[in-house]
Amino acid sequence: MPTSELPESCDLLVIGSGAAGMAAAISASHHGLNPVIVEKADVFGGSTAVSGGAIWVPCNPLMQAAGMADSREAARTYIRDESGNRFNAELVDAFLEKGPEAIAFFHDKTALKLSHRAFSPDYHPDGEGATEGGRSLDALDYDGRRLGQDLYRLRSPIADFTILGGMPLGRPDIYHFLRLTRSAKSAVYATKTVLRYLRDRIVWKRNTRLVMGAAVAGRLAETVFERGIALHTSHELIKLVQDGDGRVTGAELTGPNGTTRIAAKHGVVLATGGFPHDTVRRARQFDHVRKGLPHYSMSPAASTGGAIVAAEAIGAAFVETNANGGFWTPVSLLPNEDGSRRPFPHLFLDRAKPGVIAVGHDGRRFVNEAVSYHDFVQGLIAKLLEEGRRSAWLIADHAALRRYGLGAAHAFPAKIGRHLKSGYLKRDTSLGELARQCGIDATQLERTVAAFNHKALRGDDPEFGKGTTSYQRYLGDAENKPNPCVRPLEGPFYAIEIFPGDIGTTMGLDITAKGQVKNRDGRVIPGLYACGNDINSIMAGSYPGPGITLGPALTFGYVVGETAATA
Structure with missing residues (x-):
């Protein structure tokens, strides 16, 4: 897929190529639209591709199929107690309602095949409504060779997280590699895994066995490309374009061929990963940074908050009241x-x-x-x-x-x-x-x-x-x-x-339950949607369990695609 020649128009323009952005594009395509994804970095996958890959969705169909007990009421109670007086009932209820539906859609109708963690306690398992497992999901390990040459456009693993110069370890791998000197079974497992990696380095010049967040990104990308959705890297959002009635109808971007505009009939989706590398906003929103403490982000350097700035420039509301930024x-x-x-x-x-x-x-x-x-x-x-x-x-x-x-x-x-x-x-x-x-x-x-x-x-x-x-x-x-x-x-x-x-920011744009961005007066900005870490976290700065960024990212990406198609 070309990375520089943008179309003049599309049905829906998605800014950002992590899980939220790709989910929105896939959902929009499923509902009949012709979306286009643009990405600021020269690789796609965003922070998803280098994350642990956990996906937290209560009452998801995989845990239910396995006979594991959960209820929307229990999950709501747990999130409410975690969020305290910042609890956003509108968004939490939308997440709990649409999350299982989104997981069923991606698991059944896309390449994103998942498994549930039978035992993976919520971070505060003694809290009311917490569970000992089932809510967290993982993507099955993925053969990156299925992406063909697009594998080289997927964000590579962070070198410090790998062994042997580029081999990432998934959760089962870590278990066996830590025991390879004490268990014959683990030694055999580790040997086979290393041999597969060495073969990949000779033939493909990189790892092709994708695990954790890379498996999520790779599997979503397979469906993006299968559906013919264009994904253009090296294009940065400069500003949003509105018509005379204030509806967002496109965006201005800068890329290898200079500045260009692309019209979007059904609007624009912001899914660029929040503002972890916006040092000015970080100093304003992170209390400890404002008080002089150092701070370091593990998010990709491209996540500088430009989409949030562009949205604020047309009146979008940014929520800054979370317990933690x-x-x-x-x-x-x-x-x-x-x-x-x-x-x-x-x-x-x-x-x-x-x-x-x-x-x-x-x-x-x-x-x-x-x-x-x-x-x-x-x-x-x-x-x-x-x-x-x-x-x-x-x-x-x-x-x-x-x-x-x-x-x-x-x-x-x-x-x-x-x-x-x-x-x-x-x-x-x-x-x-x-x-x-x-x-x-x-x-x-x-x-x-x-x-x-x-x-x-x-x-x-x-x-x-x-x-x-x-x-x-x-x-x-x-x-x-x-x-x-x-x-x-x-x-x-x-x-x-x-x-x-x-590993990401919690504060972001204020949205409705349908993923529509609100202005500072609480009214919807027509044609503007957001998901992922560009929106204010539905957890309000709390962290209830493993995967509470990717779970809502997939859910609201799915919701946004549906909303834009029917708007």
């Missing part, structure tokens, strides 16, 4: 050759494991390390503001580091020497000397670890309750008894510095 994750910083540093997220592989704790520069723990990445950063931000510091530290012992890994320092048999040499990873045989390397209060760190170890002998953590919920234990090590998340730390010791970061 982003979906938080702690990050560490890997050094680049030019002296700069790039963020690496600490999502679920290390913090919850036994033998790992988090401390401030004062040497004291400040949070339950096994809570969700979003909750962890809320605790981290509070600690940094209280302490007047810009960072904190993850501390691990040798057994934890080699068994589970710590940040970008992967588990055995991966080598960690380069991380020690670069200073990314600190090591010492004594806590006191490690503390001095890191600028941590040595005396207090020794006291903290001694107190923690005393209780950890019995698997207890009375201070923060690490390992006390099913979600936390799910992320721990089931072989560690009696608490999958807790055991004493024994030298030698390691440390990695951590900072606040995000």
Whole structure:
């Protein structure tokens, strides 16, 4: 598909090629429209392609087919309690009503084949209405060779998330690769997976086995191309075009051939991934950034909030009242050759494991390390503001580091020497000397670890309750008894510095239940739609479970396509 020659007109113009944008285009095509997708970056897939790929939709048909219990009322209660007084009943009810329908559509009528997680607890499983599994879905692993030459236009995996120079690991892969030295079955699995990857590198010059978010993006892209939907990369939205009555009728774009306009009979859909790299808006909306703390985003650099700015220029309302401006994750910083540093997220592989704790520069723990990445950063931000510091530290012992890994320092048999040499990873045989390397209060760190170890002998953590919920234990090590998340730390010791970061923004454009963008007076702007992270999160800045961005993205993408076709 050409990436530079745009048509003069189309039925529906979709700005953005992540899950939300492709879902909107596919839905519109299914309902009889001829949509066109344009993407600012020179690759498609957006943040979806480099995400964990979880899709959270209560009462979805796959969990129901498996006999798993759920109800719309329970899910509504859970989201309401998570959102507090910011609860948006209109959008939540639309999500709960249309989400299962959207999942059935994509699973049955497109290449997006899904499976449900039989056990994957909501992030706050003790909350009313929470479930232990079923609501989260994953795309089945995908053979990228089905995309042909368009595979090379799909956003590649983030190199730091891969092994062997470009092989991504899905959730089953991680399980087996962490056990390959202890299980013959896992060793065979890992060997077959590596051989497949090596063959791909020789023949295709990149991985073709797509997992997690890349599988979502790849599968949606297959349907986009099968339906003949044009997908043009390297085109950035400059402004929205309206007719004399205020209806959005197209857009002005800049691309390889300069600036051009494209008319859109049924309007324009904004699905560009929010504003994680809009440093001005980020400083205004993220309270901790406004107070001087550093912040790093894991989202693609193209997500600079241009679509939101273009919408605001014609009167669209931006919601800025969420509890949190982003979906938080702690990050560490890997050094680049030019002296700069790039963020690496600490999502679920290390913090919850036994033998790992988090401390401030004062040497004291400040949070339950096994809570969700979003909750962890809320605790981290509070600690940094209280302490007047810009960072904190993850501390691990040798057994934890080699068994589970710590940040970008992967588990055995991966080598960690380069991380020690670069200073990314600190090591010492004594806590006191490690503390001095890191600028941590040595005396207090020794006291903290001694107190923690005393209780950890019995698997207890009375201070923060690490390992006390099913979600936390799910992320721990089931072989560690009696608490999958807790055991004493024994030298030698390691440390990695951590900072606040995000995997996307929560604040965005105000929309109706049908995906229509509202103006500042609450009225619909005719012909303008939005979905994905360009809209204000229906969770209002909370983070209830795995996949609460992609679930609503697919749902409202589906809704927007239907709405635009019938408008």
